[in-house]
Amino acid sequence: MKIKILFIASILGISCSNDNNVVSSIADTQENFTSLWCVPESNIGGGTSYFPLIESPTFKNITFIDSLNFLVENSKVAILAFEDKIYVYPYDFTNYYEVIDTPIENKNLIFSYCPLTQSSLCFDTNSRTTTSLTMKASGYLYNDNLVLTDDKEEEYWSQIDSKVIRGSNKTDRIATYNLIETIWSVAKTKFPSALVFYHNNTNLCSGCEINEISLNYNNPFGVINEHVKEDTVYLFSYNALTNNAELQTISINGKKTIVVGNKNIPFFNAFYVPSTIEFTLLNESEFPLILKDNENTKWDVFGRAINGPNKGMKLESPKCFIAGMWAWEDFYENRILHY
Structure with a gap:
């Protein structure tokens, strides 16, 4: 039998969020410890x-x-x-x-x-x-x-x-x-x-x-801008790739970021761009190589420099992933659609 008892966070001296409306504490006898959900229990x-x-x-x-x-x-x-x-x-x-x-x-x-x-x-x-x-x-x-x-x-x-x-x-x-x-x-x-x-x-x-x-080609790819008061997700759709493969530039976490997607060879990925480098798309016949930079280095779908002057480098990525649209709506109030 599981017994749930609500406590006032201030009595416990524990704070889970700045918003007291989403703070509740549960003593769970099955697990033998008191835990605090930092999200609405509902x-x-x-x-x-x-x-x-x-x-x-x-x-x-x-x-x-x-x-x-x-x-x-x-x-x-x-x-x-x-x-x-x-x-x-x-x-x-x-x-x-x-x-x-x-x-x-x-x-x-x-x-x-x-x-x-x-x-x-x-x-x-x-x-x-x-x-x-x-x-x-x-x-x-x-x-x-x-x-x-x-x-x-x-x-x-x-x-x-x-x-x-x-x-x-x-x-x-x-x-x-x-x-x-x-x-x-x-x-x-x-x-x-x-x-x-x-x-x-x-x-x-x-x-x-x-x-x-x-x-599921209807599930958007999201890139998360985390370093703001409220996280924002930039959403990209396979159905919006008019040329089957596209490269788009956005700003994420204050950094120049490219988003690359391909519908024929289905994938999306996002990378932070070093200040001295400019990218263009390669023909999809070269996949898993997807990018060529202004220094004649070719990069693969994981952001690794495979050949050329920058060989051995690896691009950093923001948090990014694919999910159902309803999930994006549930987790992120701030959504920017690139459809």
């Missing part, structure tokens, strides 16, 4: 049905995964690059966990995908000012979006907000690690040496061609 759904924790994920090569005949050409996947390796996360495989801890050399990356909001973010837990994290899906939802928790269930994190919404470190945010969302046919043909996340807890795929984990 926006919290689900419950503590913790998903399995996975700390040592298995990765297989493209040939093995393709031989299973589980994924179809338009199965949705996320791809991230670290050093000289490419990692692919098919959403048909990630749904069993929703949160996958991926230790890579000196990095502890955490991949997450929420099937409801259709949002995929990777977190770099080394960026925290306290300790690195091991995380899993909590079973809770905030605005119908995934809530992550640490392995001790002491802190709860909103995936889309990327910050603590219950726990002691209430001002703590977690940095995102850049990834792209695309489809299986692109992953296997353009990144043949990639490592693909795999586990045995998958169901037989029935009607994969029409399932909910195929790419």
Whole structure:
């Protein structure tokens, strides 16, 4: 039996927000500690049905995964690059966990995908000012979006907000690690040496061609301007790419930023632009190379300089990801549409 008791934050001497209207405290006898939700409790759904924790994920090569005949050409996947390796996360495989801890050399990356909001973010837990994290899906939802928790269930994190919404470190945010969302046919043909996340807890795929984990071209790509009083999201749509591939320039967090998208080889990404560099789009036949700069260096879809005078450089990215339009509306009052 779960008993919820409301406390006044001032009595506890704890403040979760400058807005007292969104402060409530819950003593949860099941979890044996008192926690404070930093968001309206009415926006919290689900419950503590913790998903399995996975700390040592298995990765297989493209040939093995393709031989299973589980994924179809338009199965949705996320791809991230670290050093000289490419990692692919098919959403048909990630749904069993929703949160996958991926230790890579000196990095502890955490991949997450929420099937409801259709949002995929990777977190770099080394960026925290306290300790690195091991995380899993909590079973809770905030605005119908995934809530992550640490392995001790002491802190709860909103995936889309990327910050603590219950726990002691209430001002703590977690940095995102850049990834792209695309489809299986692109992953296997353009990144043949990639490592693909795999586990045995998958169901037989029935009607994969029409399932909910195929790419939804109506979901906007959002770039977050975080360093203002109210976060603003700049939204970009596949349907607005009149030339199939486009490069647009905006200002994010006070920095010149380019947003690159392609509908034929579906992807979006965003990068901060160094002051001395100007970019133009490459022909899509050169993918995963997508950009050429004014110094004759070619850059790939992850912002890495592959050849030319700037080889070895990597562009930094703002927080950016794809999600359902209703999710953007729920989380961001300030939305600028580039449609």
